Amino acid sequence: MSAQPESAEVEKIPCQICRKEVPLSEAKVFEAADYVAYFCGLECYAEWKRHSEQAGKLE
Numbered sequence: 001m002s003a004q005p006e007s008a009e010v011e012k013i014p015c016q017i018c019r020k021e022v023p024l025s026e027a028k029v030f031e032a033a034d035y036v037a038y039f040c041g042l043e044c045y046a047e048w049k050r051h052s053e054q055a056g057k058l059e
């Protein structure tokens with residue numbers, strides 16, 4: 001086996017906050033009853049959490 005197709009094996013998802021694409025295996029995942037949110041790291045998770053608490057409800 002030589003060259004493998006790029007991103008064939010690694011599923012990537014966009015961060016909920018900064019839209020940076022991160023491998024699903026490295027993303028921080030927040031799961032709630034009716035949605036799932038992904039983040040590139042704890043900073044974005046904290047940012048999202050702060051926003052959602054201020055807004056009072058989630059999109």
Ligand SMILES: [Zn+2]
Binds near residue numbers: 044
């Ligand atoms: Zn992010």
